[in-house]
Amino acid sequence: MNAFMQWMETHFMPMAAKIGSQRHLIAIRDGFIAIMPxxxxxxIAVLLNVFLRDLxxxxxxxxxxxxxxxxxxxxxxxxxxxGSITVxxxxxxxxxxxxxSKSYDVNPIAGAVIAFSAVVTCMNQNAVFNYIxxxxxxxxxxxxxxxxxxxxxxxxxxxxxxxxGWGYMGEAxxxxxxxxxxxxxxxxSTMIYVxxxxxxxxxxxxxxxxxxxxxxxxxxxxxxxxxxxxGILTQISVQFTGLYPNDLIVEWIQKPLLGLSQxxxxxxxxxxxxxxxxFFGLHGDNILAPVTEGIYTPALLENLRIWxxxxxxxxMPYIWTRGSINAYAMxxxxxxxxxxxxxxxxxxxxxxxxxxxxxxxxxxxxxxxEPVIFGIPIVLNPVYLxxxxxxxxxxxxxxxxFTAAHIIPPVYIQVPWVxxxxxxxxxxxxxxxxxxxxxxxxxxxxxxxxxxxVMLANRMENKQ
Numbered sequence: 501m502n503a504f505m506q507w508m509e510t511h512f513m514p515m516a517a518k519i520g521s522q523r524h525l526i527a528i529r530d531g532f533i534a535i536m537p538x539x540x541x542x543x544i545a546v547l548l549n550v551f552l553r554d555l556x557x558x559x560x561x562x563x564x565x566x567x568x569x570x571x572x573x574x575x576x577x578x579x580x581x582x583g584s585i586t587v588x589x590x591x592x593x594x595x596x597x598x599x600x601s602k603s604y605d606v607n608p609i610a611g612a613v614i615a616f617s618a619v620v621t622c623m624n625q626n627a628v629f630n631y632i633x634x635x636x637x638x639x640x641x642x643x644x645x646x647x648x649x650x651x652x653x654x655x656x657x658x659x660x661x662x663x664x665g666w667g668y669m670g671e672a673x674x675x676x677x678x679x680x681x682x683x684x685x686x687x688x689s690t691m692i693y694v695x696x697x698x699x700x701x702x703x704x705x706x707x708x709x710x711x712x713x714x715x716x717x718x719x720x721x722x723x724x725x726x727x728x729x730x731g732i733l734t735q736i737s738v739q740f741t742g743l744y745p746n747d748l749i750v751e752w753i754q755k756p757l758l759g760l761s762q763x764x765x766x767x768x769x770x771x772x773x774x775x776x777x778x779f780f781g782l783h784g785d786n787i788l789a790p791v792t793e794g795i796y797t798p799a800l801l802e803n804l805r806i807w808x809x810x811x812x813x814x815x816m817p818y819i820w821t822r823g824s825i826n827a828y829a830m831x832x833x834x835x836x837x838x839x840x841x842x843x844x845x846x847x848x849x850x851x852x853x854x855x856x857x858x859x860x861x862x863x864x865x866x867x868x869x870e871p872v873i874f875g876i877p878i879v880l881n882p883v884y885l886x887x888x889x890x891x892x893x894x895x896x897x898x899x900x901x902f903t904a905a906h907i908i909p910p911v912y913i914q915v916p917w918v919x920x921x922x923x924x925x926x927x928x929x930x931x932x933x934x935x936x937x938x939x940x941x942x943x944x945x946x947x948x949x950x951x952x953x954v955m956l957a958n959r960m961e962n963k964q
Contacts, residue, residue, distance in 0.1 A: 828899025833869025
């Protein structure tokens with residue numbers, strides 16, 4: 501064990517620390533964290549409509565009086581969803597451009613605006629859709645067809661097919677489906693701006709000019725270059741493939757990565773690595789946030805989009821999302837430390853451990869576990885190495901299997917990370933009681949894993 505610990509400290513920790521301090525990964529992580537209010541408010545709107553519309557329609561039947569009375573609130577929640585989840589990719593782009601520019605000590609506001617403009621430059625500008633002809637009676641359908649119009653019946657009205665319009669910004673580009681494009685284009689365009697700013701390829705104004713004006717002029721040339729680069733790349737993409745960059749990125753990068761992330765092996769490996777980083781005192785969640793946020797958050801948001809369109813969990817494409825980690829594998833925080841506290845109360849005879857557990861329990865209920873990690877301690881404690889590494893992966897397997905078997909729905913609603921065990925899964929799955937039960941089952945299994953090692957700690961103290 502000592503040889504293993506020494507090897508890890510010599511070879512693993514320097515690499516982990518280097519990854520954790522890499523500025524591009526930090527900017528991606530902070531970019532996702534900064535848009536949490538937007539993600540949360542959209543998720544709250546969906547969750548409220550679950551209890552105000554979806555569940556009452558399921559329990560009381562369509563067109564019931566309760567849902568009719570709640571229609572104004574349901575409409576407000578729809579407005580909030582439209583102003584949050586459907587523009588989440590744009591919000592992330594601005595946040596990413598800001599944080600990355602700030603890390604290089606160049607004007608962050610300009611970086612955010614340039615990243616936003618570059619992403620919009622890559623979007624498809626045209627839309628083809630069916631246009632409802634209000635006031636046209638269905639009896640006119642055949643006459644309109646005879647006149648050469650491409651019309652059909654749609655939702656009890658006459659609709660003109662294949663109408664095109666310029667100046668279109670759809671959810672496929674601005675929402676969760678466009679997150680990878682926003683990440684890649686936002687990152688590259690910001691770096692072009694940053695490098696040109698660092699090389700002083702700027703317009704220099706006299707010192708007497710106010711700083712706000714001087715900073716804006718300094719960003720003009722880097723901004724022009726960055727945005728034009730992606731304007732040119734977009735035209736090349738359309739010219740040679742017939743597809744816009746977002747479509748290429750979705751097909752060649754986003755879908756393959758999300759597909760790989762959904763395998764049980766990928767889920768277990770991710771949870772194991774988070775725990776391994778934490779064991780050496782490194783914040784595993786933060787280090788791997790570019791992966792957990794960059795891959796599993798789009799999966800959650802895509803499931804949320806599908807739910808908003810269909811009100812059905814059966815059509816959701818992704819089993820494991822960012823919320824699944826918190827719902828099933830992090831009760832009390834990383835390593836299921838709430839289970840450790842329960843195990844200590846059940847079998848521990850160590851006075852210091854029991855005192856720390858008493859102090860840590862109120863925070864542990866709300867998934868804050870630094871007092872446990874550094875107080876017990878877990879960090880560099882070989883006695884607790886095995887349960888620390890295996891508990892979260894085991895609980896992930898439980899949550900994954902129940903979800904894959906369609907016994908519980910996937911987690912598709914963003915819930916505050918401080919939500920207690922059971923309640924997180926319940927709200928994150930739109931009110932699934934069984935999901936809350938599975939979360940509690942995970943907690944019980946975790947207690948069973950921790951108990952033998954807490955008893956081992958008792959014996960080791962006796963020997964000492």
